[in-house]
Structure formats: C-alpha cells, structure tokens
Amino acid sequence: MSELKYLFGPAPSRRLGRSLGINIVPAKICSLDCLYCEVGKTKTTTIQRKPYYKASDILKEFKENFNKFEDLCDTVTVTGAGEPTLNSELDKIITGIKELTDKPCAILTNTTTIHIQEVYESLLKFDIVVPSLDAVTNDIFKAVNLPEKSIDTANIIAGLEKFSKEYTGKLFVEILFCKDVNDSRENIDNIIKVLKNIKCSKVQLGTIHRPPAYSTAYPVTDEFLLDTAKDLLMNNIPAEVTGGFASVYKSSASLNLHDLIPSLLKMRPCTLLDMSGVFGKNEREIKESVNKLVIENKIKAIEYNHDTYYTII
Ligand code: SF4
Known part of the structure; x- marks a missing residue:
C-alpha cells in the first residue's frame, strides 16, 4: 500500500x-x-x-x-x-x-x-x-x-x-x-x-x-x-x-504495519499495547515492525508515566 x-x-x-x-x-x-x-x-x-x-x-x-x-x-x-x-x-x-x-x-x-x-x-x-x-x-x-x-x-x-x-x-x-x-x-x-x-x-x-x-x-x-x-x-x-x-480486537487480516504504524503515530503517540489494540495483532508482531521503523529512523520511543510510547520523528 x-x-x-x-x-x-x-x-x-x-x-x-x-x-x-x-x-x-x-x-x-x-x-x-x-x-x-x-x-x-x-x-x-x-x-x-x-x-x-x-x-x-x-x-x-x-x-x-x-x-x-x-x-x-x-x-x-x-x-x-x-x-x-x-x-x-x-x-x-x-x-x-x-x-x-x-x-x-x-x-x-x-x-x-x-x-x-x-x-x-x-x-x-x-x-x-x-x-x-x-x-x-x-x-x-x-x-x-x-x-x-x-x-x-x-x-x-x-x-x-x-x-x-x-x-x-x-x-x-x-x-x-x-x-x-x-x-x-x-x-x-x-x-x-x-x-x-x-x-x-x-x-x-x-x-x-x-x-x-x-x-x-x-x-x-x-x-x-x-x-x-x-x-x-x-x-x-x-x-x-x-x-x-x-x-482490543483481533484481526487475521494481512496488514502492512510498516506503513500503517507511522500513519497512526502521526496522530498520537502510542504504546505497543495501544498499537496491538488498533491493528488487532499481538505485541510481538507489532514490536517487529516498530523495531524496524526505529532503526530506519522513522519513529522513536519516549518515556511517559512509566510507559514507553512511540512517536513519529
Ligand atoms: S487537542 Fe490539540 S488538536 Fe485538539 S483542539 Fe486541542 S490543540 Fe487542537
């Protein structure tokens, strides 16, 4: 997409x-x-x-x-x-x-x-x-x-x-x-x-x-x-x-998380759990895409209220 x-x-x-x-x-x-x-x-x-x-x-x-x-x-x-x-x-x-x-x-x-x-x-x-x-x-x-x-x-x-x-x-x-x-x-x-x-x-x-x-x-x-x-x-x-x-809902649909995660984070910072809820995927799957996006310098992690949030760079 x-x-x-x-x-x-x-x-x-x-x-x-x-x-x-x-x-x-x-x-x-x-x-x-x-x-x-x-x-x-x-x-x-x-x-x-x-x-x-x-x-x-x-x-x-x-x-x-x-x-x-x-x-x-x-x-x-x-x-x-x-x-x-x-x-x-x-x-x-x-x-x-x-x-x-x-x-x-x-x-x-x-x-x-x-x-x-x-x-x-x-x-x-x-x-x-x-x-x-x-x-x-x-x-x-x-x-x-x-x-x-x-x-x-x-x-x-x-x-x-x-x-x-x-x-x-x-x-x-x-x-x-x-x-x-x-x-x-x-x-x-x-x-x-x-x-x-x-x-x-x-x-x-x-x-x-x-x-x-x-x-x-x-x-x-x-x-x-x-x-x-x-x-x-x-x-x-x-x-x-x-x-x-x-x-949280679960979805078996195939999603392009690499594109969808930045578009969500443009609107608001999210935790892995938030993203898991949004896309209906387990946290491990979300984390794989998130780690890739962090390495590519597209998103970054920030700490708030004892939680890790991800936000767009
Ligand atoms: S929350 Fe942000 S975007 Fe919404 S009205 Fe307030 S300043 Fe504007």
Missing part, C-alpha cells in the same frame, strides 16, 4: 467501534493550544477557515483505498492533528464520503466554530458529532485550551445548545480534565449548568493518558472522574468515564 496522506487507523474506540480516521487538516492547524494535546503545541492558533487540504484530494484517496479498510472499520471519523472544521471544504468532504460509503460518519471537533452557520450546517450531516467542552467560562477555557484570542465561550455554548436541539444523530460531548486547571468545583458546577440545556446522547469524561503538549499538565485521578460522572448523573445528564484506547 502506498503511503496514505489522509486516511489512518482503523483504531478501536468504545463509542465509535473500529474507526477509520480521515485527517482533513495539516498538523496543528488549530484554534486551540490545549495543554493536553497529544500532537504537540500549536505554534499559532487560528480561526481562519481555508481549504488546507482539498476535498478532491481527500475524496480521491478515500475512494481508491476505502475497500482495503471496509471490513476493518465500523465508522469513518473525520478528525485531524488539528481542528477539522477549519477546513473550509468540510461540507464537500462529508457529502463526498456519504456518497462513497453507508458506514456511519463521525467528526471530532473542539466546538470553537460551531456558531459559524456553514460549519453548523455541515455538522448536521454527520451521524455522530463529538464536540469537546472542557470549560464554559473564558478564564478556565484560556487556562486549559489556550484559545485564539477572538474565541468566546459564550458563542461555543450558544452554538452547541442550538445544535443539540436540531441535531438528530448521536452527540457525545467530551470533557477532558487537567489537574488543578479545570477540575475545580466551580468549573464542574458551571459545566453542569450548561449541560442541562444541551440535548446529548452522552457526556464522556476523561483525562490525560498520553504525553501532553505541556509537561506541566497532569491527569486527574480515576476517583475524581467517577465522582464527577456521578455528579452529572445526579443532575440527569448521561455521563461515563472513558479510558485510553478501548478494547
């Missing part, structure tokens, strides 16, 4: 099943610079929408390669190592994908553009939308997400509320907590107030699992996440705690 530019994975996920990723913006074209970002710091945050990658190129690669992944994935997920809604051809992309597959299409968004009418309308076309909402006041939002200066949480909240009432697909709101940044009682109470007005399928609570962009960012405890989930449930908000990569 020639090296893919836009498609990556598929990766197993509790909410999306086996998800084939489509990266529609270049690395770190993003409106935020989240402390916990797995793909490094954002040099310059931007809210400008542009055809960073052309819809025609993305759809061409999808059309030519999707058959190799079709049996390996349950969902097609538009995402990126940046904010996918900043691609101004998002509408052409979702329309084109829907013409090429009946699989459910999901998008992961940081929600900063949801109030823009064109983005709003494109998001309605997805079967699953996963917006993040780590804070609902500008001070805490700035501390955890380091946004582009014109972004205001009031627009995000109003956009998400309106969207949730019109949208008929599955809406999974994602909240990521960083210790001593957005885990205060005050932030949780404010988030609960906002969530009460958002009609969503589930709120998913998580924390840092992989090396973060800022080494000063730390995870909260599992106990904190469980207590917060209980708080939300007490307020009639459907909530659950999420982990790192979800359950």
Whole structure:
C-alpha cells in the first residue's frame, strides 16, 4: 500500500467501534493550544477557515483505498492533528464520503466554530458529532485550551445548545480534565449548568493518558472522574468515564504495519499495547515492525508515566 496522506487507523474506540480516521487538516492547524494535546503545541492558533487540504484530494484517496479498510472499520471519523472544521471544504468532504460509503460518519471537533452557520450546517450531516467542552467560562477555557484570542465561550455554548436541539444523530460531548486547571468545583458546577440545556446522547469524561503538549499538565485521578460522572448523573445528564484506547480486537487480516504504524503515530503517540489494540495483532508482531521503523529512523520511543510510547520523528 502506498503511503496514505489522509486516511489512518482503523483504531478501536468504545463509542465509535473500529474507526477509520480521515485527517482533513495539516498538523496543528488549530484554534486551540490545549495543554493536553497529544500532537504537540500549536505554534499559532487560528480561526481562519481555508481549504488546507482539498476535498478532491481527500475524496480521491478515500475512494481508491476505502475497500482495503471496509471490513476493518465500523465508522469513518473525520478528525485531524488539528481542528477539522477549519477546513473550509468540510461540507464537500462529508457529502463526498456519504456518497462513497453507508458506514456511519463521525467528526471530532473542539466546538470553537460551531456558531459559524456553514460549519453548523455541515455538522448536521454527520451521524455522530463529538464536540469537546472542557470549560464554559473564558478564564478556565484560556487556562486549559489556550484559545485564539477572538474565541468566546459564550458563542461555543450558544452554538452547541442550538445544535443539540436540531441535531438528530448521536452527540457525545467530551470533557477532558487537567489537574488543578479545570477540575475545580466551580468549573464542574458551571459545566453542569450548561449541560442541562444541551440535548446529548452522552457526556464522556476523561483525562490525560498520553504525553501532553505541556509537561506541566497532569491527569486527574480515576476517583475524581467517577465522582464527577456521578455528579452529572445526579443532575440527569448521561455521563461515563472513558479510558485510553478501548478494547482490543483481533484481526487475521494481512496488514502492512510498516506503513500503517507511522500513519497512526502521526496522530498520537502510542504504546505497543495501544498499537496491538488498533491493528488487532499481538505485541510481538507489532514490536517487529516498530523495531524496524526505529532503526530506519522513522519513529522513536519516549518515556511517559512509566510507559514507553512511540512517536513519529
Ligand atoms: S487537542 Fe485538539 S483542539 Fe486541542 S490543540 Fe490539540 S488538536 Fe487542537
């Protein structure tokens, strides 16, 4: 398989099943610079929408390669190592994908553009939308997400509320907590107030699992996440705690791990166990390909939280 530019994975996920990723913006074209970002710091945050990658190129690669992944994935997920809604051809992309597959299409968004009418309308076309909402006041939002200066949480909240009432697909709101940044009682109470007005399928609570962009960012405890989930449930908000990569599946399909591993690591650092879960292969098989890629200087190992992660060079 020639090296893919836009498609990556598929990766197993509790909410999306086996998800084939489509990266529609270049690395770190993003409106935020989240402390916990797995793909490094954002040099310059931007809210400008542009055809960073052309819809025609993305759809061409999808059309030519999707058959190799079709049996390996349950969902097609538009995402990126940046904010996918900043691609101004998002509408052409979702329309084109829907013409090429009946699989459910999901998008992961940081929600900063949801109030823009064109983005709003494109998001309605997805079967699953996963917006993040780590804070609902500008001070805490700035501390955890380091946004582009014109972004205001009031627009995000109003956009998400309106969207949730019109949208008929599955809406999974994602909240990521960083210790001593957005885990205060005050932030949780404010988030609960906002969530009460958002009609969503589930709120998913998580924390840092992989090396973060800022080494000063730390995870909260599992106990904190469980207590917060209980708080939300007490307020009639459907909530659950999420982990790192979800359950491991086994695949007997023949995969070109030498090409697939770098394309996965472009998106996030992974352990051998993560990769084993993603590709459905045992760790020994993964390790052989990983060792080869390390020798070829394509990927490298880094230590984080008592685990060895591999990342692209
Ligand atoms: S986590 Fe997502 S939204 Fe935050 S900086 Fe990274 S790519 Fe952007």
